[in-house]
Amino acid sequence: MLQEGEFERVGGPTIRVGVRVIAATNRDLEAATHEGRFRADLFYRLNVFPIRIPPLRERPEDVPLLVRYFVTKYARKLGRTIETVPERTLDCLVAYPWPGNIRELENVIERAVIVSRGPGLELGEWLPAPSVRPEARVPTLEELERDHILTVLRMTGWRVSGDRGAAVVLGLKPTTLEARMKKLGITRGA
Known part of the structure; x- marks a missing residue:
């Protein structure tokens, strides 16, 4: 077909x-x-026209907008009034790595709307502080380097050399960047 x-x-x-x-x-x-x-x-x-949408953990800047969207959606659906999302709550949500991606965030916000007793969104007992979560994993230096190089490559349209290339942005020689890309398994489809 x-x-x-x-x-x-x-x-x-x-x-x-x-x-x-x-x-x-x-x-x-x-x-x-x-x-x-x-x-x-x-x-x-x-694979005719691939579109890569990074997971939520790679775009924490999207969390506040999504939180507001889901709060509005579930407050309306459940007949609740949630007027604010306290900064501390939002900081906690932004810091969480969201292994279940947007579906997990949506479920957490729905639950928070249900358990909130005042005008502010309350997470209740759901989310411990990121520093005390035993399952929290700190990325390795190699993972951070790979992610950073990928971000810069995407930002530069996958140009490695030249005035607007990733090597200049990263402060590296193009040959050094290419060697690191090879070592880290970075290819254009990554």
Whole structure:
């Protein structure tokens, strides 16, 4: 169906369809394809126009806007009045790494709207301070370096050298940056 734009029901005629498939995953399908864990033909049919949306942990600046959106949504749905999100609460939500991504944030806000007793959003017992969470993991220096290099590469349109290249932004020689990219496994599709 993806290639030909048609399919058949069992025992039925061929049906032509004009559809586009939009697929989402939290897995690196390109790597899985190279490792033989995902069908290459399917990957290349789906990978016509890839859009990478970073996970919430990589864009903490989006958390306040999403919190306000979900507070409004659930306050209206549940007939509650939540007028403010205290700064301390917002700081706590921004600092959390959100392993469950936006769905986890949405569930936390729905619960907070339910348990809040005043005009301010209350998290209740849900979220301990980030410094005391035993499951909190500090990224390694290599992970931080990889993330930073990727951010700069995206910012520069994947230009490594030149006046507006990533090497200049990072204060490195282009050959040094290329060596680090190779060491860290950074390729354009990363």
